[in-house]
Amino acid sequence: MWLAGAVGMTSCGFHKTPRAFNPPPVAAKAPAPIPPAPQIADPPEVAFEPVVFDFPRQTDPSSRFPVLPPPRPARAPVANVPKPQPAPNETPSAPALRLSQILTPEESRRNTQELDQYTESVKKALARVAGKNLTAEQKDTAERVQTYLTQAEQAREQDLVTAVSLAKRADLLAKDLLERLP
Numbered sequence: 001m002w003l004a005g006a007v008g009m010t011s012c013g014f015h016k017t018p019r020a021f022n023p024p025p026v027a028a029k030a031p032a033p034i035p036p037a038p039q040i041a042d043p044p045e046v047a048f049e050p051v052v053f054d055f056p057r058q059t060d061p062s063s064r065f066p067v068l069p070p071p072r073p074a075r076a077p078v079a080n081v082p083k084p085q086p087a088p089n090e091t092p093s094a095p096a097l098r099l100s101q102i103l104t105p106e107e108s109r110r111n112t113q114e115l116d117q118y119t120e121s122v123k124k125a126l127a128r129v130a131g132k133n134l135t136a137e138q139k140d141t142a143e144r145v146q147t148y149l150t151q152a153e154q155a156r157e158q159d160l161v162t163a164v165s166l167a168k169r170a171d172l173l174a175k176d177l178l179e180r181l182p
Contacts, residue, residue: 101159101160101161103160103161108160111160111161111163111164112160114164114167114168115152115156115160115163115164115167118152118164118167118168118170118171119149119152119153119167121171121174122145122148122149122167122170122171122174123149125145125171125174125175125177125178126142126145126146126149126174128178129142129174129177129178129181132181138177138180138181141173141176141177142177144173145170145173145174145177146170148166148167148169148170148173149166149167149170151166152164152166152167152170
């Protein structure tokens with residue numbers, strides 16, 4: 001084994017890589033002399049007579065430009081006359097149709113319970129915060145909580161799911177505000 005390693009070392013270890021052959025630079029040849037330009041004979045003279053055209057002269061400037069029609073007279077201003085209002089109908093019109101989610105009675109009951117829980121929790125938190133000295137950021141958060149609560153109460157009749165979502169946001173902000181109080 002030792003012998004095989006020694007033989008392998010001699011073939012790789014002492015072998016030099018061949019150098020690339022660089023040919024010697026080629027000497028530049030002297031440029032060939034430029035032959036003289038060939039002599040060109042003068043062109044034959046061509047006899048011609050200048051032709052003069054006699055264009056008629058226009059002395060009247062109106063013939064050069066088209067005649068424009070006279071401008072239209074200005075419109076007279078129209079007085080604003082209020083439109084008469086239609087007579088009120090004595091028959092009550094049908095209430096406008098609303099598009100909203102259709103909830104099962106179970107979903108409606110569950111959403112109402114959640115809304116009541118969030119609303120009660122937010123009102124308690126706002127009552128605790130009311131007597132405290134708050135920083136500007138905390139006052140801003142308290143105002144946002146109150147805004148979300150008001151929006152949730154307004155949305156209760158039209159869209160219960162949106163009302164729950166708004167009340168939940170108000171509750172999360174109120175809890176965050178209570179945690180940051182000293």
